[in-house]
Amino acid sequence: MHPFxxxxxxxxxxxxxLVASSATPVxxxxxxxxxxxxxxxxxxxxxxxxxHVSSFRxxxxxxxxxxxxxxxCRSPVSYTRLRTGAHSLRIVAQRGRLAASTVVRWTVAAxxxxxxxxxxxxxxxxxxxVVAPPQPGAVSPAAPAVPRSPSAYTVPSGAVRVASAAExxxxxxxxxxxxxxxxxxxxxxxGWFSNHEGHRLYAERLGGAxxxxxxxxxxxxxxxxxxxxxxxxDVSSLAQAVHGALVHVWGPAGASxxxxxxxxxxxxxxxxxxxxxxxxxxxxxxxxxxSFTDVALRASDNQAVPYGAATPRIASxxxxxxxxxxxxxPGASDxxxxxxxxxxxPVTAGVHRIAVRNVSWSGIETVNNAWDTTFTDLDIDMxxxxxxxxxxxxxxxxxxxxxxERFRIAGAATGxxxxxxDPAWGGVAGAHEIVIRDGVxxxxxxxxxxxxxxxxxxGTVSTTxxxxxxxxxxxxxxxxYKIAGTNRFEGNDTSGLRASALPLSTEHWSSPAP
Numbered sequence: 001m002h003p004f005x006x007x008x009x010x011x012x013x014x015x016x017x018l019v020a021s022s023a024t025p026v027x028x029x030x031x032x033x034x035x036x037x038x039x040x041x042x043x044x045x046x047x048x049x050x051x052h053v054s055s056f057r058x059x060x061x062x063x064x065x066x067x068x069x070x071x072x073c074r075s076p077v078s079y080t081r082l083r084t085g086a087h088s089l090r091i092v093a094q095r096g097r098l099a100a101s102t103v104v105r106w107t108v109a110a111x112x113x114x115x116x117x118x119x120x121x122x123x124x125x126x127x128x129x130v131v132a133p134p135q136p137g138a139v140s141p142a143a144p145a146v147p148r149s150p151s152a153y154t155v156p157s158g159a160v161r162v163a164s165a166a167e168x169x170x171x172x173x174x175x176x177x178x179x180x181x182x183x184x185x186x187x188x189x190x191g192w193f194s195n196h197e198g199h200r201l202y203a204e205r206l207g208g209a210x211x212x213x214x215x216x217x218x219x220x221x222x223x224x225x226x227x228x229x230x231x232x233x234d235v236s237s238l239a240q241a242v243h244g245a246l247v248h249v250w251g252p253a254g255a256s257x258x259x260x261x262x263x264x265x266x267x268x269x270x271x272x273x274x275x276x277x278x279x280x281x282x283x284x285x286x287x288x289x290x291s292f293t294d295v296a297l298r299a300s301d302n303q304a305v306p307y308g309a310a311t312p313r314i315a316s317x318x319x320x321x322x323x324x325x326x327x328x329x330p331g332a333s334d335x336x337x338x339x340x341x342x343x344x345x346p347v348t349a350g351v352h353r354i355a356v357r358n359v360s361w362s363g364i365e366t367v368n369n370a371w372d373t374t375f376t377d378l379d380i381d382m383x384x385x386x387x388x389x390x391x392x393x394x395x396x397x398x399x400x401x402x403x404x405e406r407f408r409i410a411g412a413a414t415g416x417x418x419x420x421x422d423p424a425w426g427g428v429a430g431a432h433e434i435v436i437r438d439g440v441x442x443x444x445x446x447x448x449x450x451x452x453x454x455x456x457x458x459g460t461v462s463t464t465x466x467x468x469x470x471x472x473x474x475x476x477x478x479x480x481y482k483i484a485g486t487n488r489f490e491g492n493d494t495s496g497l498r499a500s501a502l503p504l505s506t507e508h509w510s511s512p513a514p
Contacts, residue, residue: 030054030093030100033220035250035277036076036302038106044424045083048302049104050076050277052218052243052250053093064090074271075243076302078336082108129480130488131504139469139493141438144377144406147353148319150261150286153229155181155202165189165213172199177225184208192216192242195226196253203230206261210234214242217249217257218278224255228262236267244271244294249278256281256315266292268324271337277301279345280312286319294337295365296322300344304368307400307432311369316349317341324386326360331388335361338388340380344368353377358384362394363409371400378404383411383445390446391417395431407439413448414455414509415441421459429459433485436464442471442496455479455509456487464488471496476505 036050052075053061063073066087077089085108092101159179162168165187171180177198184205187193192214195201203209210232217226226249233246242248246264249257255278264273264287271294276282279299289296297320305311322340327333340356344367351373356363363380366373375393382390392409395402395418409415419430436454443451453470454477456463462485470477470492477494480487494503505511 030095030098032091032093032100032102034091034102034104037104040105041107041109043109045108046078046080046424047082047087047106048076048078049089049091050302051091051102060094062092062094064092074238084108084110128486129483130486130490139467139491141440141467141469142406144379144408144439145353146379147321147355148286150206150230150263150288152206153202153261155204156200159202161204165193168193172197182209182231186210186212188212188240190240192240196222198222198224198226198253200225200227201229201231202227203232206230207232207263211246213240214246214248216242217247217254218251219253220251222251222253224253224257224278224281226254226257227260228258229260230262232263232265233273234263234265234267236269238269238271241270241272243275245273245275246270247274248272249274249276249282251278254278256283258283259285259287261286262288264289264292264296266290268293268328271295272298274298278312279314281315282317283315284317284320287321289320289322289325289340291324293327294325294333295339295342296320296325297340298342300342300368302344302368304398307369307371307398312345314343314345314347317343317347317354318349318352320353321355322359323357324359326358326386326388330360330386333361335389337361338386339363339365339394341365342367343370343373346371347373350374350376355379357381358386360386360388360390362389362391363412364392365394365396366399366402367396368398370395370398370402372402374403374405376406378407378409378439380408380412381410381445382413387411387447389413390448391415392441393417395419395434397422397425397430398428399431399434401433403435403437405435405437405439409439409441411445412441412443413446413450414452415443417452417455418457418460418463420457427459429457429461429484431456431463432461434460434463436466436468438467440469440471441473443474444472450475450509452479452509453477456481456483457509458482459484461485462487466491469493469496472498473501474498475509476502478504479509480504480506481508482506 038047062070064070156179159181163183194216196219273289276299338360392412393416421429441453
């Protein structure tokens with residue numbers, strides 16, 4: 001179970017300064033705004049708290065859990081294995097002698113005892129499987145399409161042209177939103193650039209304007225509509241990243257942001273490339289990411305709601321290339337990070353033409369409210385020097401009615417996995433009514449000795465796997481442990497499995513190899 005994505009269904013915040021300003025005075029103290037927190041009472045023994053610090057200059061930030069010693073931190077901060085009872089997290093932002101703090105309080109309640117129903121007869125059938133015989137050589141999925149590279153575009157006429165960091169900061173501080181064209185050159189400031197008004201930024205020449213400081217797009221007001229097109233982000237210091245990100249999208253001012261034709265370089269020092277806490281209306285197209293420690297593209301507000309309830313909808317994610325995401329010790333996040341893409345909402349136009357290379361934990365991670373989305377043309381290779389747990393596609397809590405098609409997953413210990421019905425998540429599984437079709441999953445190059453093509457953990461509901469070629473798995477092509485609903489595994493090619501592997505196993509992944 002990945003602790004990073006634990007639900008934050010309500011916010012209990014006291015003694016907090018929650019107002020951000022588009023132009024914080026030089027002498028003003030920083031302010032801290034909590035954007036995500038655990039519900040006031042929860043049975044979950046893990047918690048993630050997200051916050052935003054507004055400061056004219058970079059501020060030092062510390063977090064202290066339950067009165068313990070304060071330690072440097074950045075948003076989001078996660079805690080696991082919390083004891084039953086009351087908890088508090090104090091967040092302090094300090095710049096010189098000026099400081100602001102906020103305290104988040106919540107209570108971990110004991111999980112309710114399970115309910116046992118006793119009947120006079122055998123239990124009702126809760127799971128059915130349709131399994132067709134292997135079809136060697138009969139399946140030939142099309143290769144996934146290659147992501148489109150950042151492309152030339154037309155700069156809007158009448159735009160304001162800037163040629164230095166000082167000029168850029170001056171125009172960003174104006175209102176209303178304007179078209180801004182950045183001349184070729186390097187743009188760097190002591191902290192990061194802030195776009196609170198929804199300005200639209202264009203490089204005068206594709207890739208010619210290089211930002212050596214991050215870009216904040218967001219505020220607690222406004223209607224959004226920012227554009228970032230053709231820029232290169234090349235940052236090596238966390239002090240110049242916005243809460244660990246090269247581009248951070250948040251709040252009402254971050255709605256309907258369009259990020260197009262950009263290159264993001266984290267230089268092994270920055271956590272996130274594009275971090276969208278408000279992914280409503282987000283368009284992310286023709287983007288290239290390299291060398292991050294946590295996630296290249298993360299679009300999630302980390303607020304899980306029941307399927308079909310109100311949640312932000314991402315507009316489109318397409319033509320994204322990722323090369324290199326991992327901690328200095330690959331796998332050190334234990335699944336809390338180290339992913340290529342991290343998507344937590346429905347994507348109206350789908351997720352298309354994605355290439356992921358050299359990522360430690362998961363190529364694509366779908367979380368929270370990942371619903372009703374089609375993912376196509378996915379080329380994921382989990383081998384490479386940063387490889388660790390190596391899961392191609394990780395279906396976390398909660399996926400509903402997603403389709404994954406035309407994919408190639410290589411070097412993964414598990415090509416596609418669905419999270420189990422953990423009691424900490426109400427006993428509800430991570431994946432429901434998922435279709436996996438027309439792809440290749442090849443375990444060659446995986447570092448793990450025990451490998452699966454698709455693994456559906458306990459409670460997974462109604463999965464279809466069809467038209468998939470499985471190669472070099474050592475345990476099973478498909479693992480289906482205590483699954484539920486109606487499941488169809490047919491029209492797949494399992495002729496390329498290792499000698500001892502099974503086309504289908506109903507054993508738990510921890511069972512001895514066949």
